[in-house]
Amino acid sequence: MTNLAIAANGLRKSFPGKDGDKVVLDGVDLAVPEATIFSLLGPNGAGKTTTVQILSTLLRADAGEVRVAGFDLARQADDVRGAIGVTGQYSAVDKLLTGEENLLLMADLRHLSRRDGRRRAAEMLERFDLVDAARKPAGTYSGGMRRRLDLAMTLVGDPRLIFLDEPTTGLDPRSRRTMWGIVRELVAGGVTVFLTTQYLDEADRLADHIALLDHGRLIAEGTADELKRLIPGGHVSLRFTDDDALKDALDALGRGFVDPSDDDRLTLQVPSDGGVASLRELLARLDAAGVEPSDLSVHTPDLDDVFLTLTGRDPGQNTDQKAEVSR
Amino acid sequence: MSALGLAARDSSTMVRRQLKRLIRYPSMTVQLVITPVILLLLFVYVFGGTLGAGIGGGRDTYVDYVVPGILLMAATMAATGTAVMVATDMTEGIIARFRTMRISRASVLTGHVVASVIQQLVGMAVVIGVALAVGFRPNATVLEWLAAAGLLTLFVVAITWLSVALGLKSPTPEAASNAPMPLVFLPFLGSGFVPTDSMPTVLRWFAEYQPFTPIMQTVRGLLLGSPIGNNAVIAIAWCAGIGVVSYLWAKHTYNKA
Numbered sequence: 001m002t003n004l005a006i007a008a009n010g011l012r013k014s015f016p017g018k019d020g021d022k023v024v025l026d027g028v029d030l031a032v033p034e035a036t037i038f039s040l041l042g043p044n045g046a047g048k049t050t051t052v053q054i055l056s057t058l059l060r061a062d063a064g065e066v067r068v069a070g071f072d073l074a075r076q077a078d079d080v081r082g083a084i085g086v087t088g089q090y091s092a093v094d095k096l097l098t099g100e101e102n103l104l105l106m107a108d109l110r111h112l113s114r115r116d117g118r119r120r121a122a123e124m125l126e127r128f129d130l131v132d133a134a135r136k137p138a139g140t141y142s143g144g145m146r147r148r149l150d151l152a153m154t155l156v157g158d159p160r161l162i163f164l165d166e167p168t169t170g171l172d173p174r175s176r177r178t179m180w181g182i183v184r185e186l187v188a189g190g191v192t193v194f195l196t197t198q199y200l201d202e203a204d205r206l207a208d209h210i211a212l213l214d215h216g217r218l219i220a221e222g223t224a225d226e227l228k229r230l231i232p233g234g235h236v237s238l239r240f241t242d243d244d245a246l247k248d249a250l251d252a253l254g255r256g257f258v259d260p261s262d263d264d265r266l267t268l269q270v271p272s273d274g275g276v277a278s279l280r281e282l283l284a285r286l287d288a289a290g291v292e293p294s295d296l297s298v299h300t301p302d303l304d305d306v307f308l309t310l311t312g313r314d315p316g317q318n319t320d321q322k323a324e325v326s327r
Numbered sequence: 328m329s330a331l332g333l334a335a336r337d338s339s340t341m342v343r344r345q346l347k348r349l350i351r352y353p354s355m356t357v358q359l360v361i362t363p364v365i366l367l368l369l370f371v372y373v374f375g376g377t378l379g380a381g382i383g384g385g386r387d388t389y390v391d392y393v394v395p396g397i398l399l400m401a402a403t404m405a406a407t408g409t410a411v412m413v414a415t416d417m418t419e420g421i422i423a424r425f426r427t428m429r430i431s432r433a434s435v436l437t438g439h440v441v442a443s444v445i446q447q448l449v450g451m452a453v454v455i456g457v458a459l460a461v462g463f464r465p466n467a468t469v470l471e472w473l474a475a476a477g478l479l480t481l482f483v484v485a486i487t488w489l490s491v492a493l494g495l496k497s498p499t500p501e502a503a504s505n506a507p508m509p510l511v512f513l514p515f516l517g518s519g520f521v522p523t524d525s526m527p528t529v530l531r532w533f534a535e536y537q538p539f540t541p542i543m544q545t546v547r548g549l550l551l552g553s554p555i556g557n558n559a560v561i562a563i564a565w566c567a568g569i570g571v572v573s574y575l576w577a578k579h580t581y582n583k584a
Contacts, residue, residue, distance in 0.1 A: 056427045082429040092420035096348045108340040109430050111333070137351065153424070 004067070005161045005192035006032040006055060011064035013050055024050045025061075026216040032209070034160075037183065037193045039207035041200065043311075046213045048196040049089060052165045055194065056086045069161050085159030089166045091146045092153070095139030099130050099149050102138055103156055110157035117156075124152040128182075144175030151182065161192045168202060180206060200304050214311050227306045235308065236282060238268045239295035252289035253282065257308070271309050272298075334431035341438025349446055355408050360450045363401035364457050370397070370520065371461055382522060390462045395546040396519025397458070398451055399539055402483050403510040405450065406490035409443040413494030414503035433578055436491055443487045444480070451479060465550035475549040478562060482542055485570035486510070492577035513539045518547075538565035 008030040014021040024047045032038040042048050053059040055068055057077045066073040069083035086092075093102050103124055107117030125131045128148040133141060138149055147167065154162060164183070168176040183206055187193055197203055203210050204224045212220040212227070220227055237259065240246040246268055250256060256270035272278050279298070286292065349356055370378070370393050371386065379389030416422060416439070425435055455463070467475065490507050497503035514520065516533060517540040523531050534540055541561040548555035 058423060058426055078429050081427055084427065086424065086427045088420055088423060090420040090423075092424035094344065094348070094419070094421050096351045097344070101347065105340065105344055108343075109337060109425075109428055111336065157428075 003034045003070075004031055005034045005036075005069060006030055006038070006194060007067045008055070009065045011051070011054065011066060012062045013047075013054060013059065014062060024216050025054075028064075028213070028216070028218055030211070030218075032192060032194060034192050035187060035190045036208040037187050037195060037206050039203040039210045040194070040196045040213055041198070041203045041210055041307075042196075042213035043198060047216045048198075048213060049165055051213070052086070052088070052163050052194070052196060056084055056163050057081055083159060084161045084163065085154035085157060086163045087147075087151050087154045087165070087167060088163075089169060091150050093138040093141075093146055093149050096137060098135050098137055099141070099145075100125065100134040102149060102153055106153045106156040112156075120156055124156060128152045129178075144171055144178070147171060147175065147179065148182075151179075155186075159191070161194065162186065164193060164195045166196055166198065168197070168199065176202075200307060212307065212310060219310050220306065230306060230310070234272065234299040235269045235304075236272045236279065237295075237297045237299060238270065238286075238293040240266050240268065240291070241294050242266070245291045245293075248289055248291045249286055249293070252285050252291065268293075269299075269308070334434060337431040337434035338437040338441070341434045342441045343438075345438045345442030346445065349442055355412070356446055356450070359401070359405045359408050359446070360453050362404055363397050363450070363454050366400065367393070367397045367454060367458060368461070378521065381525070387462050387464075390458065391464060391551050392547075393520060394455070394458045394463050395543040395550070396514045396517075397454060398479060398546065399482070399519065399543060400511065400514045401450055401454055402447055402479075402486050403507065403513065405443065405447045405483075406486050406493075406507045406510055407504055409439065409487055409490040410494035410497065410503040410507050411500050412443075413439055413491050414497045414500040417495065418500070432582060436577055436581055439491055440484065440487045443490075444483050447483045447487070448480065451483075466552055467550045471549045475546050478542065478545055478549070478559075478566070481563065481566040481570070485566045485573065488570055488573035488577055492573045492580060495577055495580040513537060514543070518543050538562075538569065541565065 008028060011025050011028040011030070012023075013025040014023040016022075028047075028051065030038075030051075040048050040051060050059065054061045055066065055073070057073065057080055061073070068080045071079040071083070073080055094105065097105065100121055103121035104117055107120055112120060125134050128151070130145065130149060130152065133145060138146060141149060151164075151167070167183070168179050171179065180202070183193055183195070195203070195206065208223065210222065210224055210227060211218050220230060222230075238249060238256075239262075240249065243266070246258070246266055249268055253268075253270055256268050258265050259267040259269050270282065272282065371390050375386040375389040375393075379385045379387070379392075382388060382392060413436075416435075422435065426432075465472075489510075493506040494503045497506055516530065517523065517537055518534065519539065523534040523540065526534055541558040542565065544553070544558040545555055545562045547553050548558065
């Protein structure tokens with residue numbers, strides 16, 4: 001059996017709220033083998049960040065047995081801290097210090113000798129393409145640079161397990177690709193990466209293992225291929241000329257959601273295996289309701305469809321949009 | 328390395344971090360030095376003649392009288408700055424990073440306190456320098472100077488821990504700038520600017536028993552030779568009490584968050 005970098009059983013957490021306790025994690029089990037990328041995937045508010053905060057000792061769980069990097073989370077928090085690195089959603093750099101000073105600060109806090117610290121900082125500046133900006137305050141960095149510095153700071157101490165909480169949220173496509181390359185390199189070097197993301201393609205491209213988190217529960221788990229096999233097929237994209245037609249179609253079909261990537265919000269995505277029979281049935285229903293799409297296309301399954309089928313909504317959508325559609 | 332050694336090492340790292348931040352962001356420090364200097368000049372040249380006559384002398388007598396009050400006021404203003412710095416720092420992601428690292432927990436706070444104390448002692452030295460230039464004439468021996476510096480340092484350490492606790496308790500940096508406000512008025516409601524026996528009864532009672540008065544009286548006694556009595560003991564007790572309680576409060580608040 002391979003060693004587990006993270007082993008969690010029955011992880012629970014709720015926060016006190018105005019109308020009673022709000023349950024954020026409702027019995028989550030995790031098993032992350034060493035030197036793999038594990039992706040926790042879910043929409044905003046699913047409990048991803050809370051999970052990372054608990055596993056990285058920032059928050060205490062209400063219940064659950066958790067071992068991180070071989071240490072008991074509740075009793076050996078300091079040993080856990082010595083083995084992990086965390087790069088959160090909000091940049092954890094000191095904006096008043098320069099990039100180099102930030103790295104040297106981490107080296108000092110990791111108790112490296114002065115010489116090792118300088119060497120390590122120089123290596124990181126080189127590796128993360130920050131040499132030119134080394135002596136500028138981190139507050140002047142672009143979003144992508146700041147995220148790279150953030151990750152570089154995490155890596156100064158050579159952690160065996162790294163938590164990346166939505167590492168590419170808000171980054172431009174090029175910076176996102178750079179980040180993906182870095183993550184792959186890390187795992188090749190034997191590091192375990194626990195990645196949260198709301199981007200399905202990110203999980204699809206990077207992760208060895210994906211878990212879908214929704215409303216504080218894991219609703220599916222497996223490799224990207226295994227997850228795709230969970231559902232019969234992809235979806236059919238239907239474009240309409242006006243809002244009323246789209247609403248009528250939604251009523252007639254009883255399923256589907258508005259494609260958020262269409263700025264006019266006139267495209268409906270309907271789960272479907274893409275076969276001739278199901279297409280014929282779909283069109284027959286639309287016909288019966290007297291609506292005709294102006295455009296139709298068939299999509300083979302991807303993780304988006306897995307998410308759509310399992311949760312009944314698109315991961316990029318927030319709850320308001322969902323309410324609007326189901327009206 | 329022992330746990331204590333590691334704690335000391337982490338704390339000194341955090342002090343260096345904080346000093347670098349203070350140097351990189353000097354407007355706060357400049358403001359904390361300039362404001363007391365302006366108040367000193369205001370009290371000496373605008374009010375000094377009249378207030379000096381009130382204590383049986385002139386402007387020269389008043390310069391000597393007012394300097395300890397201005398020094399304590401400078402410390403309370405710096406306390407506001409420290410509270411804001413701490414509250415701002417807590418909103419930054421880097422604090423979450425520190426919490427996930429195997430470092431001494433209190434070192435972040437110690438860094439703030441030591442750096443602020445250094446900042447304030449430099450500020451006080453500037454105020455004393457300006458005071459000497461406008462006629463402050465202490466008659467203290469080297470030993471008395473050292474004793475005064477020691478008491479002022481103790482006071483600054485205590486008030487800084489208090490401001491760190493207030494900064495941690497504040498939900499926003501804006502709230503943190505208001506929390507230590509009452510402290511700024513304590514030198515006025517004590518023997519800082521006029522002798523307490525000139526005040527109405529209730530106010531006089533408050534002025535004589537609040538912590539700033541014995542501290543100012545002791546500094547005054549050490550530098551200018553006025554009688555100290557049991558003020559020194561009371562002053563040290565107040566500083567130690569405020570310091571220890573604030574330290575525990577700050578540490579508890581930080582660990583709980």
